[in-house]
Amino acid sequence: MIAIATASQKGGVGKATLCINLAHALAKRGWNVLLADTDAQNGVGLSLARSTRKRRGFYDWISGREQDSSKLIIPTKLPGLSLLVAGQYDESAAAGWLSREVPERLNSLLLQAEDQGFDVVLFDSAAGMTGMTESIVKACDWVLIPQQAEPLAVRSIPHLLETLGRFRRDGSKVQIAGILLSMVMxxxxxxxxxxxxxRAALPAPLLWPLSIPRSLRLLEASAHGVPVAMMGKTPPAEAELFAQLAAHLEERIGLRQTTNAPSPHANLVD
Ligand SMILES: Nc1ncnc2c1ncn2[C@@H]1O[C@H](COP(=O)(O)OP(=O)(O)OP(=O)(O)O)[C@@H](O)[C@H]1O
Ligand SMILES: [Mg+2]
Structure with missing residues (x-):
């Protein structure tokens, strides 16, 4: 199983939108995906399921209120895609558990997710590289960095890369899956x-060749609380883009079919 964090210094760069659509595209490609919302604002959860504000989820796990993660995981209408909503964030408790217990709780969440047969856990997180987002990035195998294509946002890249280098020196195994330009006009x-x-400044494996355009369809899809592939009878071009992004991610991080995932060729014979 592979754990992937998404992270950005700046807010509003399209992390939640990326996570929802990438998780959907990976599930469509046969992977068993857990999309975990760790932003206390509950961005992913609120857009995908209306009843999520009161549901328990990630923060109930982190705080130790729930020991069995399968009780928190919500199946979706798409087989292969499950959701862990943010749950009940307790600000007064946060200071106490941030430093000590979070890494252990995160590791045990990942172990349980592996036992439950997930191939991929994709974390949406709050902007910035501190607090819970720092712990999540450190606990993951890979981090994917959506980056808005605007001059000010671009200045944050060296700092972000430095921070990730420091995490690795601190003992994290996290590797950079890539920087993905978002909201390109x-x-x-x-x-x-x-x-x-x-593209001139960053080497190709670091900066992904594909980018996400600013698109009314993506805005509409998040307003309707669905991945863009579920908009209308004929999926829009953006759906194909996320399928390509999922394929690129598989290649980049070496995600391979295992016995858990259905073979893409199974339906040729039965
Ligand atoms: N490619 C896009 N084209 C148009 N609108 C987009 C695109 N990506 C995201 N948006 C819209 O921009 C807003 C912010 O996106 P999103 O919530 O995905 O960002 P975020 O990085 O998760 O934000 P935050 O840092 O606040 O958690 C949302 O209204 C979303 O619908
Ligand atoms: Mg968000």
Missing amino acids: EDSAISRRVVSEL
Whole structure:
């Protein structure tokens, strides 16, 4: 099983949108995916299931209120995609458990997820690289970094890479799955300039060749609380983009079919 964090210094770069659509695309490709919302704002949970505000979830696990993670995991209508909502975040308790218990609780969550047959756990997290997001990134195998294609946001990349280097020196095994440009505006000269500057400055495996455009469809999909692939009878072009992003991620992190995941060729013979 592979654990992937998403992280960004800046807020509002499209992490939740990426997580929802990437998790959906990975599940469509045959993987058993757990999408975990760890943002106390409950962005993923609130957009995918209306009843999630009162549901227990990630923070109930972290605080030790629940010992059996299977009781917190919600199956979705798409086989292969399950959800762990943020749950009840307790600000007064947070100071007490942030430093000591979180790494242990995160590791045991990942062990239980593996026992439950998940191939991938994808964490959506709050912006910034401190607090809970720091613990999550450190506990994961990979981190995926959505990055808005605008001049100010781009200045945060060196700092982010430095921070990840420090996590590894502290003993984390986390590797960078890549930087993925989001909300790219093809019709904006500034956006195009930022993209080409970044492509010149960052090596190809670090900066993904595909990027996510700013798109009304993605905005509408999140307003409706669905992955973009579920918008309308014919999925829009953005759905194909996330399928390609999922394929790129598989390649990049070496996600391979195991006995748990159905073979893509099974239906050729039965
Ligand atoms: N590619 C896109 N095109 C258009 N709108 C987008 C796109 N990606 C995200 N959005 C919209 O931008 C807003 C912020 O996106 P999202 O919640 O995914 O970002 P975030 O990084 O999770 O934010 P936060 O840091 O606040 O948690 C949402 O309204 C979302 O629908
Ligand atoms: Mg978010």
